[in-house]
Each structure stands twice: as C-alpha cells, then as structure tokens.
Amino acid sequence: MVSFLSSKMLVASSSLRASIMMRPIISNRFVLGNAVKFMSSAPKREYLLLDYRGANNCVAVITLNRPKALNALSDPLMQELNCTIAEAEAQPNVAAIVITGSEKAFAAGADIKQMQTRNFVQVYKDNFLSGWDRVSSSPRVVIAAVNGYALGGGCELAMMADIILAGEKAKFGQPEINLGTIPGAGGTQRLVRAIGKSRAMQLCLTGEMINAKQACDWGLVSAVYPPDQLVDEAVKLGEKIASKSKVALQICKEAINKSYDLSLTEGLRVEKQLFYSTFATNDRKEGMTAFVEKREPRFTDS
Known part of the structure; x- marks a missing residue:
C-alpha cells in the first residue's frame, strides 16, 4: 500500500x-x-x-x-x-x-x-x-x-x-x-x-x-x-x-474468480452451471462446429 x-x-x-x-x-x-x-x-x-x-x-x-x-x-x-x-x-x-x-x-x-x-x-x-x-x-x-x-x-x-x-x-x-x-x-x-x-x-x-x-x-x-x-x-x-469469444472469456474469468470464494465442492457446482450456460451462446455452437469442420471459428461474441 x-x-x-x-x-x-x-x-x-x-x-x-x-x-x-x-x-x-x-x-x-x-x-x-x-x-x-x-x-x-x-x-x-x-x-x-x-x-x-x-x-x-x-x-x-x-x-x-x-x-x-x-x-x-x-x-x-x-x-x-x-x-x-x-x-x-x-x-x-x-x-x-x-x-x-x-x-x-x-x-x-x-x-x-x-x-x-x-x-x-x-x-x-x-x-x-x-x-x-x-x-x-x-x-x-x-x-x-x-x-x-x-x-x-x-x-x-x-x-x-x-x-x-x-x-x-x-x-x-x-x-x-x-x-x-x-x-x-x-x-x-x-x-x-x-x-x-x-x-x-x-x-x-x-x-x-x-x-x-x-x-x-x-x-x-x-x-x-x-x-x-x-x-x-x-x-x-x-x-x-x-481472438477468443468475449462471452466465453467473461464466463471463464468468473469461474476462476469464484475459486477464491468457494469451497471446492461449491466451486465445481458453479463451474458446471457456467459451463452449461455456454450452450446458450452462438459462440459455443460456432466453436464446436468449426472444430468438427476443421476450420478456424468465427466468433460473434454472442
């Protein structure tokens, strides 16, 4: 200080x-x-x-x-x-x-x-x-x-x-x-x-x-x-x-920050919920589709 x-x-x-x-x-x-x-x-x-x-x-x-x-x-x-x-x-x-x-x-x-x-x-x-x-x-x-x-x-x-x-x-x-x-x-x-x-x-x-x-x-x-x-x-x-999805970045950052405040059990529960939440995004769909199609993803931050 x-x-x-x-x-x-x-x-x-x-x-x-x-x-x-x-x-x-x-x-x-x-x-x-x-x-x-x-x-x-x-x-x-x-x-x-x-x-x-x-x-x-x-x-x-x-x-x-x-x-x-x-x-x-x-x-x-x-x-x-x-x-x-x-x-x-x-x-x-x-x-x-x-x-x-x-x-x-x-x-x-x-x-x-x-x-x-x-x-x-x-x-x-x-x-x-x-x-x-x-x-x-x-x-x-x-x-x-x-x-x-x-x-x-x-x-x-x-x-x-x-x-x-x-x-x-x-x-x-x-x-x-x-x-x-x-x-x-x-x-x-x-x-x-x-x-x-x-x-x-x-x-x-x-x-x-x-x-x-x-x-x-x-x-x-x-x-x-x-x-x-x-x-x-x-x-x-x-x-x-x-170059990554801004939505996924924000979700990932929150998940990591939660580890400071929660027990491992609670942290794992929150992580899973946040992981589930990515399935509501266009970027998660695009990322997995691009992987299957063997191309670079085109994220729209949505």
Whole structure:
C-alpha cells in the first residue's frame, strides 16, 4: 500500500476521494459510486496514458504516468484509472486491458504524503482505499505488465489483474511494515492466494523485496521478459486472448474468480452451471462446429 523509496521522491497530491463505478459481470453484481457522474464526460487524463493496440485495436494499454513520483498511487490517479478502464471497456473491440508503468517503476506504492497526516477517524469515515479495486471487477481480461518497482500499493494493483507479466528488473514487495502499518488494498489477502501463507508472511513481516525471477518461481507472475519487450509481449498475449469469444472469456474469468470464494465442492457446482450456460451462446455452437469442420471459428461474441 505504501512506497518505501524515499518519500521525497513522491509528489504531494490532493486528498480527492476516490470514486468508482463497478461494471457488472455475469453474476450481475453492481457496486455504484460517485464516479457515475464522470462517465458521461470523461475527465482529461493527467496521470495516465491510453493507447489502443493489436489487431482491430483489441488491446487497451493504460500507462501510469507520474514519473516524478515513480507512479505513486493517489486518489486522483486511481479515480482516473477507474474512469479510463470504464472507457476502454466501452470499446466493442477491446477484449484485454494492459496496465503498465515505466521501466523504472510500475508503481512504487501509494502516495505517503497523502496518507501521512490522516488519522483513524478520517480514513474510516472516508472509507479510504474503497475505490481502489476497480481493476479486479473488470469484465475484460486485465494484464499487468510490471517493470521496475511494484511495491506496496503497486504490488497490490498488479495482483488485482488477471495475469501478471514482469520485466527482468522488476521488484515486488509489501514493505508497509517498515512504516508501522500493514497492506490495505489486498496485499495480505491476494498475496497468500498467489504464493502461499509462509512466503506471504515473509514478505509482509520483513518488508523485503523479491526480484522478477523469484516472483515467477513463487507463482506471483506468469512470465519474465526483457524490460524493453515487456509491453509488446503483453499486447501479444492480449491479442491472443482477443481472438477468443468475449462471452466465453467473461464466463471463464468468473469461474476462476469464484475459486477464491468457494469451497471446492461449491466451486465445481458453479463451474458446471457456467459451463452449461455456454450452450446458450452462438459462440459455443460456432466453436464446436468449426472444430468438427476443421476450420478456424468465427466468433460473434454472442
């Protein structure tokens, strides 16, 4: 949640409260926030860059762009990220979203100067960080392309993605303990699920960092690439994913995410129900027909 590079490297940001709109997935769950009012007219991007890449612009690339602060996460940046994700989701060709930073830092943590003067009553009443997990609810496939530092909130943001790819010089960690606090945006929860209790305890209780190879060996990231090739590789992966049925992708993503919340027995039951649901889609019929006819499927996302 917080950065442990010198706080002098972080740029102070305003205490604008994060607000978001969570888009529905197949389970039809809605979480509404004040960000609804921003969706009709997206604000000018100050902390992010947005680009569309791949065949038919099927991959949205969102780049965190606070270089002087090593992409430290602040409420304004996260609000902008939420709105930008929603903007990308609204593009009919987009099947995957890549979130990345610079080669020096994916995100060095949350903005310490924004938090330093707050007290319990303020963070509790404001429900601080409540809108920071919008990434995890996207119906699109989200790929985190991590170069450089992904510490505290940066590591937590990466773990909200569906897939993490890392550059060879990437560093991951949850060093909040060094500031007398603990992770607050999922670090103690998602890290355990990704690398196991013992390793999560080690990282969170010591504040130490691990490199990209170790993160890959531990199962935190899927693959490691040279830093200058990382985003291109993420886009290639996004293009491959985009060639599938968007309906099936969304159903599959929901089934996998259910495994975090349910017992194996319940998870298997939900998986079977979701599998059955694909038989109501045109893409399931097309996919199986194409297989029998020995040709490439022509999905219509229906």
